[in-house]
Every structure is written in structure tokens, then in C-alpha cells.
Amino acid sequence: MTAAVGTLPVAQAPARRDIGLKRRYAAETRFRWYGRVAISIGVIFLAVMLISIVSKGYTSFMQTSVLLPITFDAKVIDPQDKRATDPSVLIKANYPNLARDALAARLGISPDDKPQMAALKGFISDGVRTQLRDMVVADPSIIGTTRDVWVLASANIDSAYKGQIDLGVAETNRKVSDKQVGFMNKLRDEGVMAGKFNTGLFVNGASSRPETSGMGVAIIGSFYMMLIVLLLALPIGVAASIYLEEFAKKTRLTDIIEVNINNLAAVPSIVFGLLGLAVFINFLGLPRSAALVGGLVLTLMTLPTIIIATRAALAAVPPSIRSAALGLGASKTQAVFQHVLPLATPGILTGTIIGLARALGETAPLLLIGMVAFVADYPTTPLDPATALPVQIYMWANEAERAFVERMSGAIIILLVFLMVMNITAIVLRRRFERRW
């Protein structure tokens, strides 16, 4: 209560000092621009990669098919009428001829017109052999009847239909003749030739014909391997981490183990492949190309990732939680399993899923244990020969035909979708279980 408000003189501002503000702000601005440029470069590369893959691969999800009224002619299937006594007749019959005749009828070509009939060769996929055979074997009573069946066009017609073959090139230098293009346009205009959703890409096994090859075996093989990795790497990795992080005394030995686990995470995957070849196949005598061996190799590869993630998650649990539990008289084990582990779970799950995603995309070690193989039949157990998604991509990339390139890009899209789903799952799990304390 000495002076009323505003009666005292205002302090004088001292002379301004140069504290390098301009320089500091310039540095900050520059750094922001470095950051923006770095991010832009990353985004551009990602965009280029995704656009190139998607633009090449999206067509593989459609496969060109032709609707044909197939007459299951007994004279073609079983000319000597022996099928009652010899069931193998139905297996060996010349089914592609049925499709060829149906196509000729559809196009109004006389069977005697030799040049036109020759042009029909290679129009329909040879996959009709198994498609029609399966129909007949499943139900022999259809012999003698006529059914409308969607059959696959051959890979070259499929490519031409999708506009992937340059029709401006001289006829002799391209894989589809002018006659075939004419047939194609006629069928399309009649509405009996169309792109159908390509379920074969997901369910078929390996095939030398692009139009009937698919990733079914690879998906099953990858699924088996992920299952094996999850069942082995998760419990072993989590147990090892809990012991190292919570129970083991910090000694020189644990230091050495820790350094080695970190080193193991950085070992090139192909080395794990060689290890798997030497130990699991040559020494233990497990079968080649088997998902079991692949799973074991990927388990070895994923273990360090899971151990490192789990240890980080355990170390991130505040020590006060451990003290609280121990202070109440919980035993060490109770404190770890009832308090620390539940809090570390989101981190462990995230690490595990990221480890699994890495294992899913791994190719090199699988090449060494023989999982790069032509496998047409589904593996019924993990001991049967199988391939894996990335290996399937690798094998298709080695094929010369245009249609295989398309399928390879489609397979990459599918693999990327799997990986994306796994990573999103990891993020969702982390968000959902995240706790603050």
C-alpha cells in the first residue's frame, strides 16, 4: 500500500544484444527443409514402387475366360465304350478336343476348315483338360449332354484381351495371330468372353501354364511356416527374455549372451539358410523343401528379433511396479508374471508380429533348403514339399512369358497386403493395450 498502481516509473529497456537469433532461425529453417526433402524422397520412391507394382499386377486378379457350350461327346471321351470296365479311360480322354470343337461351333467354323481349325490351336488353355476331366469324373452321367462351361483362355489370348500385346507389331513377330484376334473380338462382342475374378491365383499350385498357375501351395507353405515360427519363437523368445531381463544376475556371461543375441539379429538371412541346410537337413535328416525346415530356419532368424523386442518391453515397465509387488510380499515370479509381463504384452506382441512379418518376406534362406521347387499339389503336412510367397514371386520373376510377369506383380500385391495387415494388427494391438502409469 505504498503507491497507487501506475504511479511508479516504467523500467527502461536496455540496449539490444546480438544473441545470434538470425543465425539460429536460419539453421532451424534449413533443417526443416532438409527434413522435408528427405521425407519427399522417401515418399516418391514408395509411390513409384507401389504404382509400378499395382499397375503391372492389378490385371492378374482378372483372368480371361470363354463361355462354351461343351458337348460331353461319348465318341470323343470313350470311343471304344470301355468306361464301365476301365475307369482310367475317363482320366486319359482327350478333353481339349471337346473344348476345341465347342469353340469351333461357337465361332461357326466347320471342322473340315483346316486353316481356321489350326488357328484355334492355343486359343483355349490346356487347363481345360483337368477342368473337364474333374467334371466328368465327379459326375459321369454328364457324358452325352451339353453344358455351358466357363473355360480359361490361354495366356497369350489373355494378354491380348487385356491389351498387353502390341497388335501393331508384324503378325509373325507376335504370339497371337490376326485370326485369333478376330475370334477374340467376335467372342467379346457376343458377350461370351470376359474377365472373371481369378480365384486360381489364390488356390492353384505351380503350373507351367501361366493361366493355371497360382499361389495356393505358397500360401499354405507360408502359413505352416508362420505357425511354426509363432509356436516356437514366441515361447522360447519370451522365456529367454524374461530370464535374462528379470532373473539372471548381470554378469560377464549375460553380457556376452546379450551381445551375441544382438549380433545374431544382424546376421544375413542366407547364413541361417546354410545353417538350416547343415543342421536340419544334412544332420537331422529332415526332408528337403519342407515347410517344417523352413519354419525352423525362420524361427532361428526371428528369435533374436523377438528377444530384443521383449526385453525392451520388459525394461520399459517402470521399476516402481516391481517394487510395489515385491513390497507386498509377492515372490519374484509372481511379480513378473502377474504385473510386469501383462504390462509388457503389447510390446511383446508388436515385436512378435514385426518379426513374423520379416520372416514372411524372407526368401534367401528358403532357397538354400530347397523350398524353391515346382510344387503342384497342396502340402498336407509341414513335412511335404511346399514353397513360400516370396519364393513364388522369385520363381515367377525367372519366367520369360509376359503372363508370368503379371502374376508376379499380383503375387507381390498379395504379399504386401499380408504384410500390411500384420503391421496394422501390430499397431492396433499396441494402441489397444497401451497403458499409462
Added chain:
Amino acid sequence: MNIMTEQKLEQAVGASMTAKTNEVIKMQGRKVGVFYGEKQALFDVELDIRQNQVTALIGPSGCGKSTFLRCLNRMNDTIDSARVTGKITLDGEDVYDPKIDVVELRARVGMVFQKPNPFPKSIYENVAYGPKIHGLARTKADLDAIVQSSLQKAALWNEVKDRVHEPGTGLSGGQQQRLCIARAIAVAPEVILMDEPCSALDPIATAKVEELIDELKQNYTIVIVTHSMQQAARVSQRTAMFHLGYLVEEGATDKMFTNPDDKRTQDYITGRFG
């Protein structure tokens, strides 16, 4: 042999004193030393903790008072490099005796920490955890009763009775600390150790916790580490002053704050150092 007879003598003396002054020695430290690796943090501490009294441990930072506190329920065991020498007894039994189980010891000597550290679970589960692991409740009703009485003793029941199944981490700092006290009480310990329980709390929450400590001494023996002279003066009956790892002086709180024997105590409580 010598120690044993001495101890029996002291117990006998303690028992004879009970009749007159109602004072019994609950815990006892004899020549207690603590090493963290090569470094010695505590030297030859001799201190008696009296039953149903509040003993305050004061002293500047790093003086060893928390270290001593953590010896009383062997929380130092959790630090790999820590080593304890000398002898600490609870009701005359050496707590570092290999025959004593550390889990049982901590059920008898509970602890409340500096920062409130409720489990990230419901209030109910926080309090029920101790009784559950020690098998103190046979039925759900028993457990409910323990939880309720513990929260009541910790003066928290009225504030949380409608939301015991909500997370304990959602409470205010002062409430969280009282929850931690309730959690410690639920195990029915004999001794409660408090390591600066109010340092993270505001004055109003502190006052509540102090009031609580005063009530709790009816049933429990309390050892509290504090940086606040006023708190030590308000809540404790006995005060022990630590400095640089040594016990400087121990005595009745009234005397310690009015007429200490040691100049360092005098200087510390008057704010000349520390």
C-alpha cells in the same frame, strides 16, 4: 553367545518397561552396514524401532536413510550389487537369517513408496492383490471385507466406494498414495515402512496422509523417511538423524527438535545445511 544373552537382556528390559512406559522394541538394527558394490553407503547403524510408534528418519539427501529403511524389509535384495552387513531383527529374529523367508518378511513389514505406484488395475484389485497372494481371504465376501476395511483405514473408502472397480491410476496423487497405504494395510503387516510418502503430494493431500499416519500407529509400527522437518515433528514420536551414512543421533522427537545433542542435528533442523 554373547550377543544372544545381550539380546535376551534387552528383551527382558523391554518387557519390564512395557509395564511402565508401554514401549516395546519391534525392530532393531545392530552395526548395520550397506555396500553398493565397493562403495559403502551405510556405516554401523544402531537403531531401535519402537512398537506402535512413528519413527522418522531424517537427514540430507544421500545420507543413507532410505537405504536403511530398505534394509528393514530386505528390498535391497532386489539390487544385485547391494550387500548388507550387521544384524537387523524383527521381534528378536534376524531378518537376514537364511531361515527367514523374504516373502514372509515383506508380508509382515509392508512398504509405501515415494511416488504413488498403484498397479494399473482397478482400485479393488490393487487392494485385494496382497490378501490374494497370501491366501488371507477364503471367500469373495472375506476379500470384499478386507478391501473395504483397508480402504476405510486408509481414509479412502468414502471417496472411492462407488468406483472401486475403476482404475487406481485414475485417482489423484494424494488418493493414489492412500490407495498404496490401503494396499499395504490389506496384508495386515506389523510394520509399515514409508519412503518419503508425501514428497509427490500437495499440502492438502500431505495433511490427509499425515493424519492417517497418526491414526495408523495405534495398530502398526511405522518408520517414515522424510525430507520435511515439520512433517517429522508433526507425526513422529522418535526421530533418527542420518548424515553421510552414519546415524548421528536418535531420540524422542520433542527433544531432537528442541534440544539436540549433536551440532549437525542442530544445524540440519534449523536449516543451516542440507
